[in-house]
Amino acid sequence: xxxxxxxxxxxxxxxxxxxxxxxxxxxLPEIISKGLEISFKExxxxxxxxxKLEKIxxxxxxxxxxxLELGELVKERVAKRLGLI
Amino acid sequence: xxxxxxxxxxxSLAKKGxxxxxxxxxxxxxxxxxxxxxxxxxxFKIKREFIKRAGFxxxxxxxxxxxxxxxxxxxxxxxxxxxxxxxxxxxxHIKDTPLFALSLAFNKAPIWSREPRLKRxxxxxxxxxxxxxxxxxxx
Numbered sequence: 001x002x003x004x005x006x007x008x009x010x011x012x013x014x015x016x017x018x019x020x021x022x023x024x025x026x027x028l029p030e031i032i033s034k035g036l037e038i039s040f041k042e043x044x045x046x047x048x049x050x051x052k053l054e055k056i057x058x059x060x061x062x063x064x065x066x067x068l069e070l071g072e073l074v075k076e077r078v079a080k081r082l083g084l085i
Numbered sequence: 086x087x088x089x090x091x092x093x094x095x096x097s098l099a100k101k102g103x104x105x106x107x108x109x110x111x112x113x114x115x116x117x118x119x120x121x122x123x124x125x126x127x128x129f130k131i132k133r134e135f136i137k138r139a140g141f142x143x144x145x146x147x148x149x150x151x152x153x154x155x156x157x158x159x160x161x162x163x164x165x166x167x168x169x170x171x172x173x174x175x176x177x178h179i180k181d182t183p184l185f186a187l188s189l190a191f192n193k194a195p196i197w198s199r200e201p202r203l204k205r206x207x208x209x210x211x212x213x214x215x216x217x218x219x220x221x222x223x224x
């Protein structure tokens with residue numbers, strides 16, 4: 001069986017190391033089935049989350065100015081927490 | 086492909102408009118939106134201000150926060166901290182440093198921001214809402 005994987009460039013080294021540690025022929029069906037299950041569950045969870053967000057924010061009073069100001073406030077707090085300010 | 090999400094874009098998810106739809110379309114095209122983990126904790130700390138401006142109830146705020154990790158991945162500090170020094174040199178404002186560090190940690194992933202200041206550098210690509218729409222057409 002020939003399997004081709006598209007690995008993001010930034011994960012290439014990690015993926016190579018990981019592949020060396022497993023018996024691919026034995027584990028592949030299980031990996032694929034688990035991967036599909038996780039991917040499907042995540043996608044479903046995300047779809048539900050987007051729907052919920054739409055409902056929650058339908059009456060939101062936030063303006064473009066608010067999101068910029070709140071964003072600045074949080075970014076300043078994060079920078080302080082990381083010792084940058 | 087990874088895309089760094091600025092905090093102002095995260096807050097835009099709590100607002101009517103196109104950002105939620107753009108984010109959904111990015112996921113559909115295989116783009117993974119990420120942001121520093123500390124952001125969610127700090128949003129909690131400005132809960133009162135956020136609730137006041139958005140007109141949310143406490144429950145709506147809680148629900149909003151709970152759904153965020155399903156639509157944006159929160160990345161722990163250890164994944165980008167070694168890039169903070171380099172990011173300090175690139176970042177137009179010290180407040181934006183964690184975003185630039187995260188970008189460097191993810192192979193110079195582009196940043197989605199609604200704050201024009203972030204574009205005042207040439208190392209990392211910074212995209213506004215309109216440019217995200219254009220990027221989506223090409224994916």
